[in-house]
Amino acid sequence: MVDLYEAMSTLRAVRRLKPDPIPAEVLERVLQAAAWAPTGGNVQPFRIIAVQQPVLKAALQGWYHSEWHAYSKGHLAAMENMAEEPRLAMARMLKAGDYLAAHLDSTPVILVFCFNPDYMAITDSDLGRPSVVGGGSVYTAVQNVMLACRAEGLGCVLTTLLCLREPQVKALLGIPQGWYTCAHVPVGYPVLKGHGALRRRGLDKLVFSDVWGEGYVAGEVKLQS
Amino acid sequence: MVDLYEAMSTLRAVRRLKPDPIPAEVLERVLQAAAWAPTGGNVQPFRIIAVQQPVLKAALQGWYHSEWHAYSKGHLAAMENMAEEPRLAMARMLKAGDYLAAHLDSTPVILVFCFNPDYMAITDSDLGRPSVVGGGSVYTAVQNVMLACRAEGLGCVLTTLLCLREPQVKALLGIPQGWYTCAHVPVGYPVLKGHGALRRRGLDKLVFSDVWGEGYVAGEVKLQS
Numbered sequence: 001m002v003d004l005y006e007a008m009s010t011l012r013a014v015r016r017l018k019p020d021p022i023p024a025e026v027l028e029r030v031l032q033a034a035a036w037a038p039t040g041g042n043v044q045p046f047r048i049i050a051v052q053q054p055v056l057k058a059a060l061q062g063w064y065h066s067e068w069h070a071y072s073k074g075h076l077a078a079m080e081n082m083a084e085e086p087r088l089a090m091a092r093m094l095k096a097g098d099y100l101a102a103h104l105d106s107t108p109v110i111l112v113f114c115f116n117p118d119y120m121a122i123t124d125s126d127l128g129r130p131s132v133v134g135g136g137s138v139y140t141a142v143q144n145v146m147l148a149c150r151a152e153g154l155g156c157v158l159t160t161l162l163c164l165r166e167p168q169v170k171a172l173l174g175i176p177q178g179w180y181t182c183a184h185v186p187v188g189y190p191v192l193k194g195h196g197a198l199r200r201r202g203l204d205k206l207v208f209s210d211v212w213g214e215g216y217v218a219g220e221v222k223l224q225s
Numbered sequence: 226m227v228d229l230y231e232a233m234s235t236l237r238a239v240r241r242l243k244p245d246p247i248p249a250e251v252l253e254r255v256l257q258a259a260a261w262a263p264t265g266g267n268v269q270p271f272r273i274i275a276v277q278q279p280v281l282k283a284a285l286q287g288w289y290h291s292e293w294h295a296y297s298k299g300h301l302a303a304m305e306n307m308a309e310e311p312r313l314a315m316a317r318m319l320k321a322g323d324y325l326a327a328h329l330d331s332t333p334v335i336l337v338f339c340f341n342p343d344y345m346a347i348t349d350s351d352l353g354r355p356s357v358v359g360g361g362s363v364y365t366a367v368q369n370v371m372l373a374c375r376a377e378g379l380g381c382v383l384t385t386l387l388c389l390r391e392p393q394v395k396a397l398l399g400i401p402q403g404w405y406t407c408a409h410v411p412v413g414y415p416v417l418k419g420h421g422a423l424r425r426r427g428l429d430k431l432v433f434s435d436v437w438g439e440g441y442v443a444g445e446v447k448l449q450s
Contacts, residue, residue, distance in 0.1 A: 001228040004376045005254070008261045008369055029230070031432050031441075035425050036233045038371065038383060042318075044426055049433045056435055071346070075266075093267075114437075117355040121296070123388040124407070125355060130342040132407050133385045135360015140383070142361070143368040144233055146263065151229045158263060158365070160358045163348040174437040182349070182357050200260050201269055207256050210278045212339075212399040216256075 002151040010195045011146060014155025015096035017188030019106040026152050027109065030187065033148035037141035045119035046138045046182075048145075049112040049173050054105065059172050060162065060184070061105035067161040068101035089199060100157070100186065107186040111145065112162075112169070113138055114179045135182065142183045155190035158183055227376040235420045236371060239380025240321035242413030244331040251377050252334065255412065258373035262366035270344035271363045271407075273370075274337040274398050279330065284397050285387065285409070286330035292386040293326035314424060325382065325411065332411040336370065337387075337394070338363055339404045360407065367408045380415035383408055 027050070034048060051057055072094050079087050104110065115138045124133040142158055149156040162169055162184045169181055207216035252275070259273060276282055297319050304312050329335065340363045349358040367383055374381040387394055387409045394406055432441035 001230060003226040004229050004232045004372055005226060005258070007229045008258055008372070011261070011263060013263060013267075028428070031428055033230070033233055035428055035431055036236070036423060037368070038236060038238060040383075040385070042238075042314075042424065044431065047431055047433060047437075049435065049437060050441065051435055053435045089267075115357060117357075120355075121385070122355055123385045124391070124405070127388070127391055127405070129405050130345075130347055130350060130359050131356050132340060132342075132359040132363060133388055134355050134357040136364050136367070136383060136385055136408060138357060139361050139364035140368040140371075143262065143365040146365075147229055147233070147372075158265075158361060160265070160346070160348045160361055163352070163358055166349070166352055173435075176437060179437075180349070180352070180354050183361060198261060199267065203253070203256055203260055206260055206269065206272055208272065208274045210274065210276055210281055210398075212272075212274060212401060212404075216275065 007147050007150045009198060011150045012195050012198065013157040014190050014194050015100040015157050016191035017100070017103070017107045017155050017186055018191055019108060020189050022108050022154065022187065022189075026154070030145055030148040030152060030154065033144040034141040037144045039137035039140065040121055043119045043137070045116050046141055047114045047179070049114065049175075051110040051112055051173070052108065056172060057105040057107065057110060060110055060169070063165040063168060064104050064159070064162055064184075065101045067164050068097055071161060072097060104186055107188045109187050111185040111187060112173060112181060113142055113183040113185070114175055115182050116179050118178055138182050142185065145185060149187055150195050153189065153194070154187050155194045156185050156187045158185055160184070232372050232375045234423060236375045237420050237423065238382040239415050239419050240325040240382050241416035242325070242328070242332045242380050242411055243416055244333060245414050247333050247379065247412065247414075251379070255370055255373040255377060255379065258369040259366040262369045264362035264365065265346055268344045268362070270341050271366055272339045272404070274339065274400075276335040276337055276398070277333065281397060282330040282332065282335060285335055285394070288390040288393060289329050289384070289387055290326045292389050293322055296386060297322060329411055332413045334412050336410040336412060337398060337406060338367055338408040338410070339400055340407050341404050343403055363407050367410065370410060374412055375420050378414065378419070379412050380419045381410050381412045383410055385409070
């Protein structure tokens with residue numbers, strides 16, 4: 001089995017997925033990873049719809065394709081002013097995204113994550129800024145699923161563009177009142193090499209010591225004395 | 226090192242944490258796990274403040290203590306009508322929560338996760354229901370951190386109650402305009418046995434096949450044909 005840090009440090013967004021079926025026991029291990037995730041009050045206010053029927057995937061693909069091209073248009077415009085390295089990385093991402101948008105329906109399974117805010121203690125709902133706290137009881141499960149995919153040799157990517165079509169997605173999949181969608185994760189075997197090295201900021205860019213702006217230096221975190 | 230599924234299947238909310246210091250290289254591995262997490266567009270719109278100064282932890286503990294007892298009061302009342310098993314589980318959780326609320330200041334480090342919604346594509350902001358999608362670019366990192374804690378023998382728990390005191394927390398830690406808080410994760414070595422077996426719903430309660438309500442049966446997920 002895969003070591004935890006190896007899985008985390010090689011979990012890439014894999015957008016080119018083969019139509020090859022996923023054995024039932026493999027998909028079950030991926031889904032079990034979601035069930036293990038922590039949620040507020042251990043309420044588990046999420047459900048996963050494993051969409052495999054071609055007609056349903058085709059509908060999702062149609063909507064995703066429209067939303068993806070509306071989204072990527074903005075990135076294409078922004079790329080012009082970018083430095084070479086991030087511009088090439090962005091171009092690769094967009095090309096892979098175009099592939100996903102064209103082939104979402106031939107992905108063997110799309111995991112549609114649903115949530116119910118009535119079962120969540122959303123502590124940041126009245127702060128006059130976008131709320132995210134409800135996500136603390138669903139994206140832990142999404143991350144577990146993606147790490148499990150990595151362990152199983154499956155590619156996947158966390159997408160949220162289909163939230164823009166939530167009423168249609170709810171009608172298509174029969175999602176009842178009170179439940180909403182928060183992630184759509186296509187899963188399949190990678191067309192290319194799949195997972196591998198990541199491009200991420202260093203800890204010096206992401207972590208502060210004690211107060212904002214106080215630099216964290218690797219290996220020199222101040223310990224309580 | 227710890228196997229991925231072993232880490233996931235034994236990651237508990239650990240609320241009784243020792244004041245013993247965490248070696249710098251151990252804390253660094255935990256923080257590195259956050260940096261590896263996927264985020265929308267690979268933007269990494271989160272920052273982590275590793276709070277270790279006693280005066281800062283004492284302020285956080287005071288606010289957390291008030292909010293915890295306001296929160297747990299509701300659970301104490303609800304417990305009366307519960308069946309025995311969930312009632313005992315709830316009682317254990319509340320007792321551990323009381324311990325955390327009383328000892329948060331002696332936890333060696335509190336990881337305060339901050340985020341900036343300007344750097345997020347929040348696709349569910351206009352749906353007339355609580356938004357969660359911004360959480361997709363922060364709780365992936367929080368989950369990685371907690372799994373890394375599990376791997377390192379450290380206890381931790383995802384808390385969000387301090388969002389109720391966000392203006393005070395922002396002032397205390399110097400968090401600038403445009404950045405907000407979404408998780409406060411105390412980390413330390415467990416007082417008791419720490420991680421271990423989980424109490425979670427089965428997949429039959431969490432997963433549907435193709436459409437809502439269509440039962441998922443372990444090992445019998447319909448494959449695309």
